[in-house]
Amino acid sequence: MAKKAAVKVKEGRIEEAIIGFLKSLLERGVVEAMVIPKALPSQDGFVQTLIRDPEKLNGACVLSPTMPVQSARVISNLTVKNLGKKVAAILKPCEIRAAVELAKFLQVKLDNLYVIGIDCPGTFEVTDYAKMAQEGKGGESLTKEFLKGMEKGEIPPPSGYVFRTACQMCEYPVVDSTLRVSQADVIIKLFGYKTDQEIGIEIGDKLEKEVEEKGILSFADNEPASRNEVVNKVIAERTKKRDALFxxxxxxxxxxxxxxxxxxxxxxxxxxxxxxxxxxxxxxxxxxxxxxxxxxxxxxxxxxxxxxxxxxxxxxxxxxxxxxxxxxxxxxxxxxxxxxxxxxxxxxxxxxxxxxxxxxxxxxxxxxxxxxxxxxxxxxxxxxxxxxx
Known part of the structure; x- marks a missing residue:
């Protein structure tokens, strides 16, 4: 059965806390490589990046606000032939669901793949985000606004912009063993958390023993009582939008x-x-x-x-x-x-x-x-x- 833990956030540096946890998985040999979004050199977009050196995780953006490529395709390319090392991949809920479907059609092999799911506030079109970055509305300031809004499930986009239509009507904003989609080995939980103080982590059976033995996390079931309420609120709003669009x-x-x-x-x-x-x-x-x-x-x-x-x-x-x-x-x-x-x-x-x-x-x-x-x-x-x- 999956075990829960909390990672403390120091001085409000949320992404630093998440990257620190991910870095420990690489440094202590739990995984040997990691697929994670990183900003382009121009800082106006993001791409999935395959990383072996833990130090290269610095500057990664786990809450990438764009999705230029469906990462299930990236995972398919990586795993379908001769993946001999343990690789973790940070994926949005829709990317995990796509990877699961591809696994059923033998297009993704899950043997050496460790899926890390993360709560998703939504994404923007690539071209829209590029404009946002030019206007100073992207980057760290956008991530902070995302994380602040995720505590109560209220995530307004920057003025003049909208989330992609698919995100507005997505009923699967989380990967959670109690909330319908649970095909992940690690879950990073943000909805309902005071993320300037702590974030939630859930470790599945595949990694639970190793993570505990290597001192990466200490398990304690202290999930905020408001998490399910916040997630259900987001799902209800998106379902309403979905039905209206249909x-x-x-x-x-x-x-x-x-x-x-x-x-x-x-x-x-x-x-x-x-x-x-x-x-x-x-x-x-x-x-x-x-x-x-x-x-x-x-x-x-x-x-x-x-x-x-x-x-x-x-x-x-x-x-x-x-x-x-x-x-x-x-x-x-x-x-x-x-x-x-x-x-x-x-x-x-x-x-x-x-x-x-x-x-x-x-x-x-x-x-x-x-x-x-x-x-x-x-x-x-x-x-x-x-x-x-």
Whole structure:
């Protein structure tokens, strides 16, 4: 069973306390490398960085306010072939859930991977954060505002900016053994804590004994009574926002024609597919001869209809992608961020995914042992799951 502890914060230096704990995991050989967000040299963005030298953890930003790449993809690249050393990865809840789904499809190996989850206040678009940094609204001052607001679950973005849409409607802001998503070996808890005084740490069975024996932490169950209340408050607010966005989307996209109208500016660039952590196929149908038509075929279609849009197949692109991965969509929203036409791809996939996932009683990323619907077969499956039989 997971054990809890608290790390004291000296003189309000919260990130220093977190980095000190992470550094001790490297220095004492609990892990041999760590994947953690670090600021770009320009200080206007962040990237995941693989670190072996504990001193290189200085300046890392565990609460990275951007997500340029879904870190589950980074973890997949790192673990899928011959990872011979123990590596820890600091991941947001949606990244953990994506990694869990990829593990089910044999795209992530968990053998030498130690997942460190952290409470997430939300993220900004990469371009928005770059502007914030230029205006002096990013960096340490933003992190301090985040941490201050997380005590009571009230995290307003800087004036003139908004969190990414996916973050506004994310019902999984924490990784917590009592709150639905628990696939982590270490959990860094911030919601509900007076973070200028202490932060919460939870250690899972995989590391519990070693962490205690090496004197990294002393365990004591002294979690603030307000934590669950604060987390539930954040979840309730985001769920309300999610439902409002779903309702708004359904009010616009009512049938096939209105779907075509709303997504008329899709250029089938495949950006959403490339950014999606769940679209892992090495050979994708959209990059095969299936969609490489002869010139005469285009002319025949144009002749039959009088004219066709180019490039074609934008509708079927979204429908096929949805049928392949919507049960495993974890709502990270990087499809939205990648879209050059700023289409509500995430809202589409989340609204459809919400209904399909509930039909199958499946929560993507909840538990690595749960079999995804696309990996199992039942006769008359949809009739059974929908209650028709």
């Amino acid at each position: 309702q708004e989307f359904k009010g616009v996209v009512k049938n096939l024609q209105t779907f075509l109208d709303r997504f008329s500016t899709c250029v089938r660039c495949h950006n959403c597919m490339v950014a999606c952590p769940i679209c892992y196929c090495k050979e994708c149908v959209f990059r095969t001869a299936v969609f490489e038509h002869d010139g005469d075929q285009f002319l025949r279609w144009a002749d039959r209809k009088g004219g066709i849009r180019m490039p074609p197949d934008t509708l079927i692109f979204h429908l096929i992608r949805m049928s392949h991965m919507v049960t495993s969509c974890i709502g990270c929203g990087l499809c939205d961020s990648a879209c050059p036409s700023r289409l509500p791809v995430a809202t589409l996939f989340r609204s459809v995914g919400d209904r399909i996932q509930k039909m199958f009683q499946y929560v993507p990323g909840r538990n690595v042992e749960e079999v995804p619907p696309v990996a199992s077969f039942k006769e008359d499956e949809l009739k059974i799951e929908s209650g028709a039989l």
